[in-house]
Amino acid sequence: MDEAARSFRTRLERAWERSGGFLCVGLDPDLPKVRACVPDSDRPILEFCRSVVDATADLVCAFKPQIAHFAAARAETDLEALIAYIHDAHPGIPVILDAKRGDIGASAEQYAREAFERYGADALTVNPYLGWESIEPYRREAGRGVVLLCRTSNPGSDWLQEHPAGDPLYLRIAREARERDAGDLMLVAGATWPRELAAVRREAGDLPLLVPGVGAQGGDPAAVLEHGADSRGRSLVVNASRSVIFASVGPDFREAARASAQALHGLLRLPG
């Protein structure tokens, strides 16, 4: 059985073991900063991201490239090359493509092709606003993961996601995901909302959670472990983007990124 044919969950579990922790590094290559880091490169986004990947690969259970930063810079071919590079140079580390797609029917099928065939991502973030039928097209390719937005990390996420008070939307999504899981689903639940993170965990059983918001957004890693871990103290993928990749905006960005990732890795270890 080759690696891609295993379920996404199995690959994630191996990645937790291998890295010894829950850290995920988000690759959001903001172009002006990237240019300051690799001033002489003719493919700065690709070179910058590859360098960060190499500097942090032994510390992470996943990488999460954010597609808007590539698309705004007309750098789709850099994203293709980056994901191929991660699979090639660091096999076994899942790549979660953060694109927050969401559409119906034929359009959803095309987004699935974009993420899984074109880019070769292991998992894709998906926005559930159009309902469960809009999520199914992403689940047809064996071995890929679908990461549903549930309770996002931003300050204004409560406006829709907490509505209504008794049975808020985000818990509805968490419950349904637990019921429908086939080893391929995850939920986004922000580190900035520890109480809501605990509520998601209660509804989601042992489903893995992608937790943004530590690092630049100020979420507390210890609170994430306390409120977000599953019954075995696991099932977390805790993302930090800017606080790692732009720990220094200059030629020493590699060393600074590694130091920042090491510090977070130390706070986000597997139990035992």
Next chain:
Amino acid sequence: MDEAARSFRTRLERAWERSGGFLCVGLDPDLPKVRACVPDSDRPILEFCRSVVDATADLVCAFKPQIAHFAAARAETDLEALIAYIHDAHPGIPVILDAKRGDIGASAEQYAREAFERYGADALTVNPYLGWESIEPYRREAGRGVVLLCRTSNPGSDWLQEHPAGDPLYLRIAREARERDAGDLMLVAGATWPRELAAVRREAGDLPLLVPGVGAQGGDPAAVLEHGADSRGRSLVVNASRSVIFASVGPDFREAARASAQALHGLLRLPG
């Protein structure tokens, strides 16, 4: 005052007057079908879409390219060229880029750059699940429109959007959009749900609605006019994609697309 500096609303109103109706043609270039239509082209997606645009431009108030079909085919440069072509060959017809983006902070800013700077779209569809703060980054470029998903056309849209029974999510979005509008907001409300379309119209005042679901999805144009029009009998952009662009899948696709668009145009005329 040049065209781009006017508010999106003003440009849409002119486009209604010029075309005499509410028809929008959706450009979803499914590659196998496109190849059957233009078998000898070396840029089939671009040639196909340009031909449909030329065959229907006098009948439409907007064009709506759906980005997943371009992205899955690695055809971003075709999408750039197509939108530039529409602005050049058919000035004054707004282009609504259907990408259903939705993210926070820096990522939302990058999506706005992708849609408005890179592609030159007049408006972008945006998913509101992350809350109002996630919508604001798209509103900073003067003269552009933001089209919020409200009550989508698919059968399973009720699962989240109708929750809870008393004050469903989609009406919450409609109310807030009306309050916050500055001539740049629109709402998606599907033709397949006439009662819900009427409810959106009640909450949204005279905000323009983008109405998918006539054509292949079976929504009734007369019901859209009855339940969706504003107090002046206007403010509708009624989209048909496949039923127009693939009315024939073969070398006569231009004539067939025009005939299909003409029939729909006749059912979606401005009053008076």
